[in-house]
Amino acid sequence: MTSAPAVEFQGIDKNFSGVPVLRAVTFSVAAGRTLGLVGENGAGKSTLMNILGGNLRSDHGRMVLAGQPYAPGHPTDASRRGVAFIHQDLNLFSNLTIAENIFLTSFPRLGGAPWIAQRRLHTRTTQLLHDVGLDLAPDTPVERLSTGECQLVEIARALSVDARLIILDEPTTSLSARETDALFALLRRLQAQGIALIYISHILEHVRQLCHDVVVLRDGAVVAQGTIATFSTAALISAMVGRSLTQLYPTRHGAATGEMALEVKAVSQPGIVRAIDFTVRRGEVVGMFGLMGAGRSELARILFGLEPHASGEISIAGQPLAHADARRRIEHGLAFVSDDRRHDGLCLHASIADNLALVSLRSHARGKFKLIDRTGWQRAISRIREAVRLTAKANDDQPVQTLSGGNQQKVALGKWLLMSPAVLILDEPTRGVDVGAKFDLYQLMLDLADRGSGLLVISSEIEELIGICDRILVMSQGEIRGNFRRTEFNRETLLTAALPRETQT
Amino acid sequence: MSDAATARSWRATAARVLFSDYFVLWLCVVYVAVVAPFTPGFLTLENAGNLLATLLPLFVVALGQTLVLITGGIDLSVTSIIGLCSITGALAMNDDTGWLARSPMAMPVGAGVMLAAGALVGGFNGTAITRFRMPPFIVTLASMMGVSGAAVWLTQSKTINRLPDAFNALGGKTTIALVIALVVGISVHVMLSRSMFGRWLYAVGHNARTARVSGVPVNGVILGAYICSGVLAAVAAILYTGQAETGSPVLGQRILLDVIGATVIGGTSLFGGRGKVLWTLFGVLFLKLVDNSLNLLSLSLFTLTIVKGVVILLAALLDSLRTRLGPADR
Numbered sequence: 001m002t003s004a005p006a007v008e009f010q011g012i013d014k015n016f017s018g019v020p021v022l023r024a025v026t027f028s029v030a031a032g033r034t035l036g037l038v039g040e041n042g043a044g045k046s047t048l049m050n051i052l053g054g055n056l057r058s059d060h061g062r063m064v065l066a067g068q069p070y071a072p073g074h075p076t077d078a079s080r081r082g083v084a085f086i087h088q089d090l091n092l093f094s095n096l097t098i099a100e101n102i103f104l105t106s107f108p109r110l111g112g113a114p115w116i117a118q119r120r121l122h123t124r125t126t127q128l129l130h131d132v133g134l135d136l137a138p139d140t141p142v143e144r145l146s147t148g149e150c151q152l153v154e155i156a157r158a159l160s161v162d163a164r165l166i167i168l169d170e171p172t173t174s175l176s177a178r179e180t181d182a183l184f185a186l187l188r189r190l191q192a193q194g195i196a197l198i199y200i201s202h203i204l205e206h207v208r209q210l211c212h213d214v215v216v217l218r219d220g221a222v223v224a225q226g227t228i229a230t231f232s233t234a235a236l237i238s239a240m241v242g243r244s245l246t247q248l249y250p251t252r253h254g255a256a257t258g259e260m261a262l263e264v265k266a267v268s269q270p271g272i273v274r275a276i277d278f279t280v281r282r283g284e285v286v287g288m289f290g291l292m293g294a295g296r297s298e299l300a301r302i303l304f305g306l307e308p309h310a311s312g313e314i315s316i317a318g319q320p321l322a323h324a325d326a327r328r329r330i331e332h333g334l335a336f337v338s339d340d341r342r343h344d345g346l347c348l349h350a351s352i353a354d355n356l357a358l359v360s361l362r363s364h365a366r367g368k369f370k371l372i373d374r375t376g377w378q379r380a381i382s383r384i385r386e387a388v389r390l391t392a393k394a395n396d397d398q399p400v401q402t403l404s405g406g407n408q409q410k411v412a413l414g415k416w417l418l419m420s421p422a423v424l425i426l427d428e429p430t431r432g433v434d435v436g437a438k439f440d441l442y443q444l445m446l447d448l449a450d451r452g453s454g455l456l457v458i459s460s461e462i463e464e465l466i467g468i469c470d471r472i473l474v475m476s477q478g479e480i481r482g483n484f485r486r487t488e489f490n491r492e493t494l495l496t497a498a499l500p501r502e503t504q505t
Numbered sequence: 506m507s508d509a510a511t512a513r514s515w516r517a518t519a520a521r522v523l524f525s526d527y528f529v530l531w532l533c534v535v536y537v538a539v540v541a542p543f544t545p546g547f548l549t550l551e552n553a554g555n556l557l558a559t560l561l562p563l564f565v566v567a568l569g570q571t572l573v574l575i576t577g578g579i580d581l582s583v584t585s586i587i588g589l590c591s592i593t594g595a596l597a598m599n600d601d602t603g604w605l606a607r608s609p610m611a612m613p614v615g616a617g618v619m620l621a622a623g624a625l626v627g628g629f630n631g632t633a634i635t636r637f638r639m640p641p642f643i644v645t646l647a648s649m650m651g652v653s654g655a656a657v658w659l660t661q662s663k664t665i666n667r668l669p670d671a672f673n674a675l676g677g678k679t680t681i682a683l684v685i686a687l688v689v690g691i692s693v694h695v696m697l698s699r700s701m702f703g704r705w706l707y708a709v710g711h712n713a714r715t716a717r718v719s720g721v722p723v724n725g726v727i728l729g730a731y732i733c734s735g736v737l738a739a740v741a742a743i744l745y746t747g748q749a750e751t752g753s754p755v756l757g758q759r760i761l762l763d764v765i766g767a768t769v770i771g772g773t774s775l776f777g778g779r780g781k782v783l784w785t786l787f788g789v790l791f792l793k794l795v796d797n798s799l800n801l802l803s804l805s806l807f808t809l810t811i812v813k814g815v816v817i818l819l820a821a822l823l824d825s826l827r828t829r830l831g832p833a834d835r
Contacts, residue, residue: 306718330720344718347711349778358708358719361701370701415719 004067006031006165006196007052007083011061014047014220021047023221024061029165029213031066034187034197036211036228038204040240040462040495044220045200049167052198053085054078066164076105084158084166092142092150099125099138102157128156132186148179155186166190167198172206173293184210202291203500204233216240234492241462241491249467250443254450256284256470260318261454262334262423264303267312272298273478276312280423280454285445287465288458290475290498296458297339299475300427303456304336305329317422330359333422337413337429339458345412346400353381353396355411360418380418388414389440406437413444424448427458442468462491474498523827529771529787533794540798547801556797558679561686562744563763564789568693569737570768571785572730575697575710577777578634578641580731583738583764585653586626587757590742592656594619595665595752598672612671620739626652627735631728656754665752676747689740693733694782706730710777766813767792770820772827792816 005028014022022044029035039045050056052063054072063070065081072078078085092101099121108120125138132152142150151171158166168187172180187197187210201207207214208228216224216239224231224239231239262280267273273295280286290296301307303314305326314321316332324332338344346355357364357377364377381396388410394403400411409429416424426445430438446468449455459465465472466489474482474497482497484490522528541547566583573580598605598615605611626648633644676682697703705726708716717723745756771788773780795816799809 304718326717327720327722336718338718343712343714345715347708347715347778350707350711354704354707357704358716358721361704365701369696371695371699372701372704374699 004064005029006066007070008064009048009052009061010064012048012051012058012063013060014044014051014056014058021220022051022058023219025217025220025222026061027215027222027225029196029198031164031196032191032194033212034191034199034210036207036214037198037200037217038202038207038214038236038240039217040460043217043240045217046169047220048217049085049169049198049200052078052083052167054083079161079163082162082164084161084163086151086154086158086166086168086171092153094143095141097139097141098129098136098145098153098156101142101153102128102160106161124160125156128160129153131159132156133182146179148175148183151175151179151183152186155190163195165196165198167200169200170202170292171199172201172203180206204236207236208233237492237495241495249464250439250446252285252446252468252470254283254446256281257452261316262303262456263313263315263318265313265315267299267302267309267314269298269302269307269309271478272307273302273309276480278473278480278483280456282422282452282454283449284471285449285455285457285469287469287472288456288475289462289465289472289494290458290460291500292460294475294498294500295478296475297427298478300336300338300425300456300458303425304334330419333419335359335416335419335421335424337409337416337424337426339427339431341408341412346408348401349399351397352385352390352394352400352403352411355400356381356384356415359415363418384414384417387417388444390414404437406433406441409433409441410437410444413441417448420451421448421453423454423456425456425458428460429457430459430461430464438464462494465494466491476500523823526781526783527787529784529791533787533791536791536794536798540794544798544801547798552797552801554679556793557683558748559797560789560793561679561682562676562741562748562757563760563767563793564786565686565689565744566738566741566757566760566764567768567771567785567789568689568782569734570764571771571773571780571782572693572697572706572737573641573734574768574773574775575706575777575780576727576730577710577713578727578730579645579765579775580627580630580734581642581645581761582626582630582649582652583734583741584757584759584761585649585651585656586623586735586738587742587745587760588656588754589626589652590619590622590739591746591756592660592665592752592754593622594672594742594746595668596659598668599665599752600667600669607669611669612675615669615672616675616743619742620736623735623737623739623742624732625735627732627738628728630735631731634731635724635727653754653758660752660754662754664754666750668746668750668752672743673747673750676744677750682744682747685740685744689737690782690786693737697780697782702726702729707778710779712778762813762817763792763796766817766820769824770817772824774824788820 008028009025012022012025025048037045047056051058054075054077070081072081102125103121108117108124109115110117122138129136129138132155134149134152136149142153145153171183175183191197199207199211211228214225214228214231214236215222216236218240259282260279261282264276264278267276276299288296298307302309305324316334319332321329321332342348360380364373365371366373390410391407394407400408403411413429430441433441445455445457457465457469470486472484472489472494473480474494476498477500484494546552569583570580594615597603597618598611600606605614630645630648633639634641674681675685697706705721708721709723709726713723742756746752749756767788768785769775770791771784773784795812796809799812
C-alpha cells in the first residue's frame with residue numbers, strides 16, 4: 001500500500017461511568033479492502049463504531065482518516081468526511097420514496113431556491129439504484145421494499161455522499177441466501193472502486209467469504225488481528241470468548257426440584273420460532289443463549305401471551321394456558337421482565353412506589369370499591385425495596401426515570417417479587433447494568449429460585465449464563481439447537497451451537 | 506458565587522410554586538386581586554352565587570374529561586352527551602307527553618334515564634377505541650356529530666318545557682347542585698387516589714404497554730374512563746337542564762373549549778398519566794373567573810373568546826415549563 005489507510009485507530013480508550021469499554025484499540029483499514037470486526041456482544045464493537053460515526057467521543061487516542069486527523073463531533077461530520085454507517089436496524093423512512101430517503105438531507109435544488117429539482121433527483125437516484133443493482137423506480141415508497149432491498153437503498157445513500165468508508169453492522173441477519181449473495185457481489189464491486197469497508201458480523205462464514213482482514217475485540221481490547229487466511233474459524237471463536245471467569249457470581253445453594261414449573265411443547269409461529277420444546281422445573285435456573293435475532297425475545301413474548309403462536313402448548317405448573325392473554329398468565333403465576341425496560345417494563349414517569357406496586361395492586365384492594373389498603377401497600381413497598389437493595393437515596397415518590405439503569409432494572413424485577421411467581425422469564429436482565437448492580441440482580445434471581453420459582457434467563461452474555469444457570473438452552477434461527485447441563489458448559493461449544501447455519505436455497 | 510446561589514434558590518422557589526397542587530388557586534387569587542378594582546360588581550355576593558351556579562356543572566363535566574385525559578385519550582363528545590341527556594330526560598319527564606308525566610317517581614327515574622344515556626354513549630366511545638383500536642380524537646369527534654345530530658332530530662330542534670319541579674331543583678337550587686358536585690368530586694377524588702381502578706388509570710396513561718405486561722386490563726380501564734366521562738356529562742346535563750328548566754338538544758353546545766381548557770389549565774396533561782380532581786377544580790375556577798369578570802366588563806363575545814384562547818395557551822406553556830423545570834413531575 002502506497003497511499004494512507006482509509007482509517008486508522010490509534011490507542012482509542014473509552015470509559016462509561018468508570019467502566020472501561022475500549023482499551024487502547026489500535027488498527028487500520030486500507031482503502032479498497034474489507035475488514036471483518038468480530039467479538040461477543042458487549043466486546044465494544046458498537047462503541048468503537050459509534051466513535052467512528054461521531055455519536056460518541058473517545059477519552060484518549062486519535063483517529064486518522066485518509067491521512068488527515070479525524071475527530072467527528074456529530075454524525076454529520078462523519079458523513080461530510082465520507083464515512084457512512086449502515087445500521088442493523090435500518091434507518092429508512094418507510095412513508096417516503098426511495099429518492100426522498102436517499103436525498104433527505106441533500107435534495108438537489110433549482111438554483112439556490114428552495115424547490116426540489118425533480119428531474120435531477122430522478123436521474124441521480126436512477127443512476128445510484130443502477131450502481132447498487134436495484135431495479136426499482138426512484139419514486140417507489142420504501143414500505144413496499146423487502147429488507148434486502150432496503151439494505152441496498154442504504155448503500156445507495158452512502159454512495160450518494162461519496163462515502164470512502166462504509167461500515168456495515170450485521171447486514172445479512174434478515175436477508176435470504178440470494179439477497180446475501182447479491183449484497184456481497186455489490187460489496188466486492190465497491191472494494192474494487194477503492195472504497196474501504198468495515199464489516200461487523202457474528203456469522204463467521206460470511207466474514208471469511210467477504211473480508212481480507214479481521215480484528216477480534218474482546219472486553220474492549222484488540223486480542224487478535226491479521227489477514228483472514230491466517231485464522232481458522234475455531235481460532236476466531238476461541239479468540240472471541242477465551243477469557244477466564246473474572247466476574248463474581250453469587251453461590252448457588254438450592255437445586256431444581258421434581259415439580260414442573262413451565263412446559264413448552266412444540267410451539268411454533270411461522271417465520272419466528274419452530275417446534276420449541278423445553279421444560280423448567282421449580283427451583284431451576286435455565287439459561288437461554290443465542291445471538292441477536294435468534295428468536296429468543298420473540299419466544300419470551302409468545303410464552304407470556306403478548307404475541308400469538310400458531311401451534312403447540314404451554315403449561316404452567318401442569319395447567320395448560322391455551323391462548324390466554326398476559327393478565328390470565330400472570331394469574332397462573334407467570335412473570336416476565338422484558339428486555340425493553342422503557343416500553344414494557346416500567347412507567348418511567350411514574351413513581352418508584354407506583355411501579356413497584358403495579359402488579360400486586362389487586363392483592364391490596366379491599367371491599368366493593370377496591371380501595372387500596374395504604375398501610376399494607378406501603379409495607380409491601382418497603383419490603384421489596386429492601387429485597388432488591390434499591391439505592392437508599394431514592395425516595396418512594398421519585399419518578400423511576402431519575403434512577404440509574406441498574407436501579408431501574410431492580411424496580412422492573414422487584415414488582416414481580418410479591419406474587420412469588422411459579423415461573424419468571426427474564427430477557428437480558430442485566431443489559432446496561434453496572435457490575436455491582438449485576439451481582440445484586442443475580443443474587444435476587446437465585447433467591448427466587450431457592451424459594452421455588454422456575455427461572456428462564458435469556459441472555460447474549462455466555463459468561464453470566466454459565467455463572468448462574470443449572471442448564472443452558474441454545475437458540476438459533478428460531479430453533480433450540482442445544483441443551484447443555486452444568487457439567488457440559490463450555491464457551492466454545494455454546495457459541496458454536498448459537499452461530500447460524502448457512503441456509504441453502 | 507452568591508449570584509449562582511441566588512439563582513438556584515430562585516429556581517427552586519419557582520419550581521416549588523409551579524409544582525404545587527395549589528398553583529392555579531394562587532393564580533386565581535392573584536387574578537381576583539388584580540381585576541377586582543376595575544370590575545364593578547365582581548366582589549359581590551350575588552356575583553359569587555352566579556359564578557358558583559355556572560361553575561358547578563362545568564366542574565362535573567371537566568372531571569370526566571380529566572379521567573379520559575389521564576388515560577392519554579380525549580373525549581370531544583361530552584357536550585353532545587349533555588344535549589342528548591337533556592332531551593331524553595325532558596322527553597321522559599315533561600308534564601305533557603312524557604311517560605313519567607306527573608308520576609311521583611318522575612325525578613329519580615328521569616335522572617336515571619339520563620345517566621343511562623350518558624353511560625351508553627361513553628360505552629360506545631370506549632368500545633370503539635379499545636375493540637377497534639380507533640384514535641379517541643376521531644371516535645369522539647364522530648360521536649359528537651352523530652349524537653348532537655340525533656338529539657336535534659329527536660326533538661325536531663324544539664326545546665321541551667314543563668319539567669317536574671323536583672327535577673328542576675336539582676340544578677336550579679345552587680345548594681342542591683353544590684351538594685351533588687361535592688359528592689361527585691369527592692367520589693372521583695377517592696377513586697383516583699385510593700382505588701385500584703384509579704391507580705390503573707394512571708398506569709395506562711403513563712405507559713399502556715407496561716401496564717398490559719403488568720397484568721392491568723388495559724382495555725377495561727380505558728372503557729371505564731369513557732363510561733365515567735359519559736355519566737359525568739349526564740350529571741352535568743341534569744344540573745344544566747334544571748337550571749334552564751328546559752330540555753334542549755343544544756344545551757352545553759358551546760362549552761367544549763371550556764371543558765378541555767379548564768382541565769388543561771388545572772394541570773392535567775394532554776399526554777396522559779397526570780391529573781387530579783383538585784387541579785381540575787382550580788382550572789374550572791380560573792376559567793370561570795376570567796369569563797365572569799370579562800362579562801361584567803361587558804366586553805364582546807369575541808374579546809372574551811380571544812382572552813380565553815390566550816389563557817389556555819399560557820396554561821399549555823406552563824405545562825411544558827413544569828415538565829422542563831424538574832424531574833419531580835407526576
